[in-house]
Amino acid sequence: MPHGYFDQHQHSDINELADVIGELLQNPVTIEDMDHRLLAYSSHSESTDQARWSTIMGRRVPEKVLTRLWKDGVFQHLFSQVDPVHIPEKVEIGLGQRVAIAIRRGSDILGYIWAQEVNRPLTSEDDEILRQAAKAAVPLFLQRQGKRKAEEGRRKEFLWELLLGSHRDESLLLQKAAKLQMEIPPPFLISVVDITEPQGEQLTQLLYPLLMRDKVYNVTDGSQVILLICSRKGGQCNDGTLLQLVDQFMEEAFSKIVDKFGEENVFVGCGRPVQTLTDSRQSYQEALQMVQVKRQFPRETRHLIHYNKLGLYRMLAHMHLINDAQGYTNEGLGKLLAYDRENQTNLMETLEVFLDHVGKVNVTASQLHIHINTLSYRLKRIEEITGYNLDDPNDRFSLYADLKLLKI
Amino acid sequence: MPHGYFDQHQHSDINELADVIGELLQNPVTIEDMDHRLLAYSSHSESTDQARWSTIMGRRVPEKVLTRLWKDGVFQHLFSQVDPVHIPEKVEIGLGQRVAIAIRRGSDILGYIWAQEVNRPLTSEDDEILRQAAKAAVPLFLQRQGKRKAEEGRRKEFLWELLLGSHRDESLLLQKAAKLQMEIPPPFLISVVDITEPQGEQLTQLLYPLLMRDKVYNVTDGSQVILLICSRKGGQCNDGTLLQLVDQFMEEAFSKIVDKFGEENVFVGCGRPVQTLTDSRQSYQEALQMVQVKRQFPRETRHLIHYNKLGLYRMLAHMHLINDAQGYTNEGLGKLLAYDRENQTNLMETLEVFLDHVGKVNVTASQLHIHINTLSYRLKRIEEITGYNLDDPNDRFSLYADLKLLKI
DNA sequence: GGCGTATTTGTGAAAATTCACAAATTAGTC
DNA sequence: GACTAATTTGTGAATTTTCACAAATACGCC
Known part of the structure; x- marks a missing residue:
């Protein structure tokens, strides 16, 4: 039957807990929340690696390290099991050999405990220590979460105040x-x-x-x-x-x-x-x-x-109002629409695709699955029917804008 | 000393005058105002030509006839001299041989008298009759003008009422x-x-x-x-x-x-x-x-x-107001403007010409008198500096609109 | 002057566009 | 079914566009 390492006292401070774990394992320890922000680290040890140093300095695990550990499937391991995970050295990101365990309550993960192996390797006995440490950390996390929840509420309230x-x-x-x-x-x-x-x-x-x-x-x-x-x-x-x-x-x-x-x-x-x-x-x-x-x-x-x-879409609502007020309608597009209706053609769609591709005919043709000459014929037809000239920048603008306006 | 043909009585009606002239000349006569609208025509004669017939029916000299007479210099003659002008037959426009004289007061021309030569040719004696007829017509025209002036005044007043x-x-x-x-x-x-x-x-x-x-x-x-x-x-x-x-x-x-x-x-x-x-x-x-x-x-x-x-220009003023209200500025164009200023380049002009020619590079290049590759280089540069993509319809229209807006 | 960067111009080849013209297809009408 | 008009697709040639790359030029800076 295993020893109860953390029975003697309720730890009121998370840093104290980190120190206790560190002493038991005789190795540097850090405790992080679920977002890998640093919550506590054992203070006694002098030797450490680059990753831990960066974490402490930045108060958060470096992005580089996190993405690498994701890629290597370390977090997937931590998510799926209750036991500590042993992680080999990863020189490229300055990460020495270490052991990690997730702090969980039910299926939720509250945070992580990390223990390096610089002074001595960690045994299965140490794994038991980490398991118990993770349990011992839970109340501290819940307490912290409670505070944060309340504060978050006030923050969100303030945000709404800003927004509205x-x-x-x-x-x-x-x-x-x-x-x-x-x-x-x-x-x-x-x-x-x-x-x-x-x-x-x-x-x-x-x-x-x-x-x-x-x-x-x-x-x-x-x-x-x-x-x-x-x-x-x-x-x-x-x-x-x-x-x-x-x-x-x-x-x-x-x-x-x-x-x-x-x-x-x-x-x-x-x-x-x-x-x-x-x-x-x-x-x-x-x-x-x-x-x-x-x-x-x-x-x-x-x-x-x-x-x-x-761009145009910033103006569209305003333009719609102005047009309504003025009683403006684009007669050319009106005629085109009528033509489409009477002849079961789709010149309107043709025009829109054409304009949506800044007048590039081959792109338009392939988009519409038609021969390029068909497109050219239709465009000529569109110019005839609407009375607009597709080579005129202002006419193009009018057609583009009024076409999109029709969709409102 | 010439006979005073029109001395006996003041003609109160212009149609009466036309009849008197017609009887003296034994030929059909019409009187027109300066805009060639029919004012009067002699009633006794039965034979006439196509031009006169059309004039009477349309209450105005047909456009066809007028343009031809302009081309042939007939009116130039009438403008520049006080004497009657003899006009040969012009079959193509259905105009028989005739004589015309301008009715003038000082240098102003008030109207015209036309006399056909269907019953007998008109002699220099008849020219004198026409000269005197033109003089006799003047008071009638002035009287008419007076009425018209007053009516025109009331009409113009009414027009302003409609407009404002x-x-x-x-x-x-x-x-x-x-x-x-x-x-x-x-x-x-x-x-x-x-x-x-x-x-x-x-x-x-x-x-x-x-x-x-x-x-x-x-x-x-x-x-x-x-x-x-x-x-x-x-x-x-x-x-x-x-x-x-x-x-x-x-x-x-x-x-x-x-x-x-x-x-x-x-x-x-x-x-x-x-x-x-x-x-x-x-x-x-x-x-x-x-x-x-x-x-x-x-x-x-x-x-x-x-x-x-x-098109766009219908919206421009509104857009300007909206932009002002929103505090909107096109940052891309701002950067381009700054770049032009710092480097004595003219990318702004390049862009405008490009957009004004719906993205046709060869037209743009020739317009700017630059090599086509220079243009292509500049366009790439413009895209880099502004952050806009000239192949995107919305970006293009934004640039076009905002460029024109800068000119307000 | 020399250097580096930005700009302009040139060359050439592949891809796209324009245009005229012909043939095929579709749809509507008598 | 035959006819017409509108539409689509195909072919080919001249022109334009795009792109990569190289050379020439301009400009500011040390």
Whole structure:
């Protein structure tokens, strides 16, 4: 019957626990939460490896190490079993030989304990120590989680306040943010991720690793997840680098979500970068507008992420209103539509594909599965019927805009 | 000393005068105003030619006859001399041999008297009769002109009312129009002709023959002439045929004006066709907007006449407002502008010419007098600097629109 | 002056576009 | 079924576009 290593006292401090484990194993120990942020590390040992050093300095496991361990299937092991996992040395990422165990409650993983093997190799006896250590850590994690939950609630409340309120007093908002320990160095922006079918909560879970890695705050609203994104290193970040960062973030996030839900169900939009918390609302509105536009024009706006590059689609709603007010209709397109209806042709589609491919005939023809001469014939026909000249930039613009407007 | 043929009585009626001349000359006589509208014709004679017959039936000299007489220099003769002009037969236009004289007061020409030579040839004695007849006609013309002036004044007043007032009661307007004998069968439209330098009055004079031929009412406002244009045959005219008619009218008018003042000084715009007098204002506003836009974008809108085909330029002012309100700027173009400034390049111009020629590289290159590979290099550079993709329709339209917006 | 970078021009080959013309196909009408 | 008109596809040649690569030129900087 095994010894009860952690029976004597309830550990009130997680660092204390780390020290106790370290002493028992006679090796350096670190404890991380589920997002690999450093929670505690044993203090007594002097010798360590590059990976542990970086983790402590950065208060988080380096990305490089994490991705490598993912690739090597270490985490998959940790997820699927209760026992410690022995990991051989991986020189390329500065990771010495070590043992890891997941801290779990039921099927949930709360965090990890890592033990190096620098002073002595770890035996199966040590595995038992780690098993018990993982159990002993659970109450500490739950306690921590409780605090965090409450704080998260207040943070989310504040985020909604930023998104919806129309504020005047920037300094008041800054104070609130500071009280909630939310660092939001400008510039930042608001992004909306909208999924047709699943609940936002599921989405958040999916994105969780990403949300943690970059400086992102989030709230959920029905099928939407709303993100506030800023750079970790505030000072050196201008609008351009923020957009780059978001691009990168979205690329990863998007592929994850699309894998799960299918591209046609996912809509992502970002408002413009803003400098003040007061302007959060503006950025949020823009992100919302983007999502709406992308639902209406999924194909045309598929590759768009940033509000500033919405181009025509930024104007479309306004143009629709103006046209309504003026009683404007594009007579050429009207005639074309009538012609299509009367003759069961599809000149309208032909025109749209043509315009969507900036007038490249071979691309258009192959897209429509027609002979290139057929296309050329149809285009001539379209010019005759509409009275527009496809070689005139303004006529092209009119047709493109009015064509898209017809879809509203 | 010559006989005073018309001394005995003041002719109160112009038809009476025509009959007296006809009897003296023993030949058919017609009297026309300066615009060749029939005012009177002698009644006694039975034999006549095709030209006279058409003139009487159409209450105006046929266009065919007029243009031929212009070409043959007959009118030039009539303008430059006080004596009658003898005109040989012109079979092709059904014009028999005749004599014509201008009715003048000082240097102004008020109208014409025509005498055919069907019953007997006209001698120099008859020329004297015509000279005296022309003199005798002057008071009748002045009297007529006086009436017309007053009526014209009331008509112009009414036109301004249509253009500027915001009316509710269509039937009231119709009544007024009827009282002024202004037939305005719908559809009609308002057009504005704007000349940079000369006074509108001069312009009206230049256009006078055209104004008379088609159903056009006009008023002058500073450097602008405002026209209300409708079809003579109201019932059969729909919007499309009206636009065609206007095209034709403008083609002729435009060439006349451009010949005189140079293309860069002339701006013509037409509002949309409307069905009710109440809507005149709308059409007028559109015509005004067109003229304004054409001043701002003379090259781009040179060939545009109808409001409905303004395309992008119809939206530009609105878009400008929206952008201002949103604080939107096209960052790509901003970068390009900065780049041009720092490196004394002209990528901006390159881009504009490229877009103005719907992406045809050879046209663009020749327009810019550069090698085609230079152009291709610059375009690649433009894409790099702006971050826009010239093969993306939305990007293209954004650049096109925002480029033109920069000029406002 | 020399150096490196940005820009322009040249060459040539593959691919795409334009155009005219002919043949085949389709659809509607009598 | 035969006829007509509209549409589609095919062929071929002249022109244009695209692309890669090399050489020449321009410009700022040390």
